[in-house]
Amino acid sequence: MNLVIRPCASAVELKHAIGPIAHYFGRSVPSEDQAERLIRVMPAERVYAAWEGGHAVGGLGAFPFLLTVPGGRVPAAGVTVAAVLPTHRRRGALRAMMRALLDATHARGEPIAFLWATEDTIYGRFGFGLASFTAEIDLPRERSAFHGPSLSSGHVQLVPLGAAEQLVAPIYERVAVETPGMFARSSAWWQVRVLDDPEWRRRGTGDLQCAVLEHEGRPAAYALYRMNPAFQRGIQTGSVVVVEAVAASPEATRGIWRYLLDIDWMARVRAELLPLDHPLLLLMAEPRRLGFSLRDGLWVRLVDIKAAMAVRSYQACGSLVIDVIDEFCPWNAGCWRVGSDGVEGTDEAPGLRCDVSALGSAYLGAFTWSQMARALRVQELRAGALAIADALFRVKKAPWCPEIF
Numbered sequence: 281m282n283l284v285i286r287p288c289a290s291a292v293e294l295k296h297a298i299g300p301i302a303h304y305f306g307r308s309v310p311s312e313d314q315a316e317r318l319i320r321v322m323p324a325e326r327v328y329a330a331w332e333g334g335h336a337v338g339g340l341g342a343f344p345f346l347l348t349v350p351g352g353r354v355p356a357a358g359v360t361v362a363a364v365l366p367t368h369r370r371r372g373a374l375r376a377m378m379r380a381l382l383d384a385t386h387a388r389g390e391p392i393a394f395l396w397a398t399e400d401t402i403y404g405r406f407g408f409g410l411a412s413f414t415a416e417i418d419l420p421r422e423r424s425a426f427h428g429p430s431l432s433s434g435h436v437q438l439v440p441l442g443a444a445e446q447l448v449a450p451i452y453e454r455v456a457v458e459t460p461g462m463f464a465r466s467s468a469w470w471q472v473r474v475l476d477d478p479e480w481r482r483r484g485t486g487d488l489q490c491a492v493l494e495h496e497g498r499p500a501a502y503a504l505y506r507m508n509p510a511f512q513r514g515i516q517t518g519s520v521v522v523v524e525a526v527a528a529s530p531e532a533t534r535g536i537w538r539y540l541l542d543i544d545w546m547a548r549v550r551a552e553l554l555p556l557d558h559p560l561l562l563l564m565a566e567p568r569r570l571g572f573s574l575r576d577g578l579w580v581r582l583v584d585i586k587a588a589m590a591v592r593s594y595q596a597c598g599s600l601v602i603d604v605i606d607e608f609c610p611w612n613a614g615c616w617r618v619g620s621d622g623v624e625g626t627d628e629a630p631g632l633r634c635d636v637s638a639l640g641s642a643y644l645g646a647f648t649w650s651q652m653a654r655a656l657r658v659q660e661l662r663a664g665a666l667a668i669a670d671a672l673f674r675v676k677k678a679p680w681c682p683e684i685f
């Protein structure tokens with residue numbers, strides 16, 4: 281492979297580096313608009329390219345995120361724009377870029393890398409484990425009654441996108457800080473990634489709308505959505521497409537969803553990127569009608585096991601030694617004692633043995649250790665170790681990331 285792997289040195293190089301991912305989205309070159317947006321939220325030096333002559337034939341970058349994990353927040357690399365041109369595929373370009381990116385992440389002191397995968401076969405070999413689920417719904421509006429009496433949960437107002445950030449960002453932050461898998465959003469992120477509404481994002485649906493619900497005197501929930509009206513012989517067949525609905529209390533959740541489910545003209549309500557434990561499942565009189573379906577969400581890679589495990593909280597029920605196999609980042613390999621008193625390398629006999637990807641799957645709380653053992657992803661070396669691990673890693677909330685980055 282005569283490719284040179286190095287980070288971008290300028291905005292111009294960054295634009296080259298995202299050329300390969302733009303190719304897969306059907307563009308010969310990335311648009312100026314997309315490149316400019318990206319540079320506002322990702323420094324050029326965090327994007328790697330595989331260079332051949334003056335051309336980038338592959339790209340791989342990482343947003344500098346602050347990720348919520350059970351019990352805390354941690355700097356983390358949000359891996360993105362991964363692509364290698366079809367002319368250079370399967371010659372090791374992704375592997376080489378991933379090597380450079382994870383080494384730099386480690387050197388920078390970011391203990392975790394995480395991503396959304398377009399194909400679930402790509403990233404396990406680099407130590408990423410499936411770490412959250414994402415759900416979608418497609419609900420006929422006439423079957424959207426809630427269980428129990430209908431109660432008022434506040435007042436909803438439509439807010440112009442230009443004025444939305446100051447209202448919605450604090451709500452998002454209240455939820456993000458206590459939800460593993462969510463990351464803090466900077467003002468630049470809100471402006472270029474969430475509240476801006478360029479034509480290419482609409483995919484044939486309506487303008488982005490922002491509704492804010494006030495409950496007990498303050499903004500408590502918001503919904504970003506698009507109207508997609510349609511009629512056949514005068515009968516409505518269109519849908520509301522919910523882009524993101526975030527609520528800071530159970531009442532606010534009920535209120536903002538009642539608003540979305542009651543919009544006239546719409547036959548259906550569609551939403552993606554919902555959490556596995558969404559309250560809608562229990563709010564609805566007919567949960568079956570949600571058409572609630574699941575797929576993989578985030579994939580997590582512990583880049584520095586000691587630092588990543590130390591920032592996470594554990595239930596106070598002793599400790600456990602886990603023997604970790606990590607071929608791609610060998611500094612992690614070996615036995616780690618994990619518990620509420622801390623995390624340390626040890627020579628003691630392990631209770632469990634697993635690949636680092638299994639640790640990624642357990643980290644945010646998506647899977648219990650017993651579940652992973654039933655799928656042969658972890659080996660119990662001492663009787664009772666799985667039960668201790670399940671108790672230690674128990675979480676209050678399913679991990680959730682409401683946004684593909």
Ligand SMILES: CC(C)(COP(=O)(O)OP(=O)(O)OC[C@H]1O[C@@H](n2cnc3c(N)ncnc32)[C@H](O)[C@@H]1OP(=O)(O)O)[C@@H](O)C(=O)NCCC(=O)NCCS
Nearest residue numbers: 304362363364369370371372373374375396397398399401
């Ligand atoms: C996915 C992609 C980046 C892989 O790049 P690549 O340079 O061909 O990958 P590499 O040659 O470095 O492959 C490394 C390993 O991953 C495997 N691999 C790569 N892509 C794979 C895929 N899509 N499915 C299964 N295995 C894959 C290779 O076979 C190789 O395996 P090995 O280590 O056992 O030999 C490239 O195919 C691509 O750009 N795909 C379209 C865009 C995309 O899906 N990007 C991911 C966004 S999340």
